[in-house]
Amino acid sequence: MYDEAVKQVQGELRETPHVSLTTDLWTSRQTRGFITVTAHYINSEWNLKSAVLETARLKVDHTAENIADELKRICTLWEILDKECCITDNAANIVAAVTKYMKIKQQPCFAHTLNLVVQDSIKNTNEIKLSQEKIKRIVSFFHHSVKATDKLSEIQNQNGVEKKKLIMDVDTRWNSTFYMMERFLEQHEAITTTLCLLGKGNMCLSSEELEVVKGAVLLLGPFEEATREMSTENFTSLSKVIPITRALQQCINSNAHMSAGFGTELQKQLQKRFATVEKVFQLGAATLLDVRFKKVSFVDMGNVKVTEERIMNLMRSEYSQEEINESVPVPHVSQSSETESHINEVQAKRGSLWQCFDAKVETTMKSQRLTSIGPHIELRRYLEEPIIPRDEDPLKWWKMDSVLFPKLHALAKKFLCIPATSVPSERLFFRKQELISHRRSA
Structure with a gap:
């Protein structure tokens, strides 16, 4: 096997x-x-x-x-x-x-870098760090006490809450901190009741601490979604780095009021780790060559122009000099001797009503085929294609239309396969x- x-x-x-x-x-x-x-x-x-x-x-x-x-x-x-x-x-x-x-x-x-962004933000925001440590002590208490776990299960039954085990976070994975806080909020009432009945009321979170955790979970939700989406093997992911980074920055800006200090720290860490994300050629090329994104997620159009130029240089290296010379746009010629000769040839062969028209179409199409070879025109035509919905597979689009972009589709394969x-x-x-x-x- x-x-x-x-x-x-x-x-x-x-x-x-x-x-x-x-x-x-x-x-x-x-x-x-x-x-x-x-x-x-x-x-x-x-x-x-x-x-x-x-x-x-x-x-x-x-x-x-x-x-x-x-x-x-x-x-x-x-x-x-x-x-x-x-x-x-x-x-x-x-x-x-x-x-x-x-x-x-x-x-x-990207996933590990995002992990550093969140871990450093939690570490540098005292109120979040204290709340995280307090929840960890509560979770640890329930994990090490059979009596407490049984009592929590009993309270969950009485309150009609779905029985779910509390989650302990792991230092190397920020997601686990998010899941721990999210599960704690979900089971908060049952947990607080159980702690009070067991004489452990001093372990409970205050109303202010609870609001801090709620704000943190709201801010970290998009990060969890981004980490999960970027960890897939079934879809191209490199082209999502720039769009997801920009989307995370926008989400923080929208929800920063929920936890001002933590939101500011997340913005700072994102800027620190991803300030030059658009200037990384591999990321820019993958984004441009993903028909779902193209130029939309770029903030600086100067970075787009630089990326386009480097893509065209790669395409030029694949063209023969003869093809490049042919790629210069051919001006329209009304009736050159060569064209007339070609038309007469077709007339002699066909002798139909549409013979002159068909000959002109054939000549025009030949001229258009020559002008479409050049890298500049090929890239421009690709960028003029409509963007497809974000939930569609860009590789299916390239499979259908790769014949229209003979050099560009090879670069799409090169960059879109990078995880x-x-x-x-x-x-x-x-x-x-x-x-x-x-x-x-x-």
Whole structure:
């Protein structure tokens, strides 16, 4: 079964010119190091595909040079060393391995960067941090007391509230803090009643603290949605980085009054981490070549022009000099001797009522075909196409219309296959989004 699966994946990888990778380094409970590599590519049918290439034991130190050697070995084994256009990960040693030793492009993991934005914002907002710690103590109390858990279940029954276990957050995942607060608010009345009946009223949150938590949950809701959406493997995600970053900034601006200090800190951290997001060529190119977004999410049109120019330069490198010369717009010629000769030829062949008209149409179409070859015109025509609804698949659009954009569609495959996060390589080791778990470590 393994050999058959390898042959199938190798066959698909041979057919695609662009492959992107995600990586994950981890240590088991037996203190053994491993590296996982996943490949992401768009096949000939314009389907986005993902495959775990290898989970290998890493017996050497996790230095950049050693990681680069292991990545080269895996890429050579799968015959993709000259194909991958990008490796997605945030870890410093992997970034150094990719950029310094392998000399290929590296894409920061959007999910991990977003995690840093939220974690740092919570850490720097005292009222949020204190409320988080207080809720953690409450959750810990219920998790370690059978009597308290049974009493909470009893109160939930009496109040007609759905029985749900309280959630404890994990330091490495900001989402868990959001889920912990969200579940606490949902079960707040039952929790408070239980604590009071057990003589633990001093653990309860004050009304002011409760409002702080409500404001935090409202502000963090869009971040949770963004993290969840960007962690998918089934849809192109790199093109969403700029639109989602702008959408998060707008959401904070709209709801900052719910928790002014926390909202200000989130804005500050977003600006710190994503200030130059539009200037990153890979992100800008992926956004422009996603027919759902194009220029809409850009704030600075100067960045759009720079990205367009770099895309056209890439297209020019794919054109032959003869094609580029032909791409110069051909002025309309009324009746040149060459055109008349062609018309006479057609007349001799057809002798029908529409012979002159048909000859002119054929000549005009030939002229238009020549003028459509150039990169400037091809990109302009693409940008003039209407934007499709956000919930539609841009790859389906490219599959239908790729023939109209002979050079641009190849670049769309190159950039739209790059994942925005390294989550796919981590997902192998956890279920239900539990990144830190005994199952993962095993």
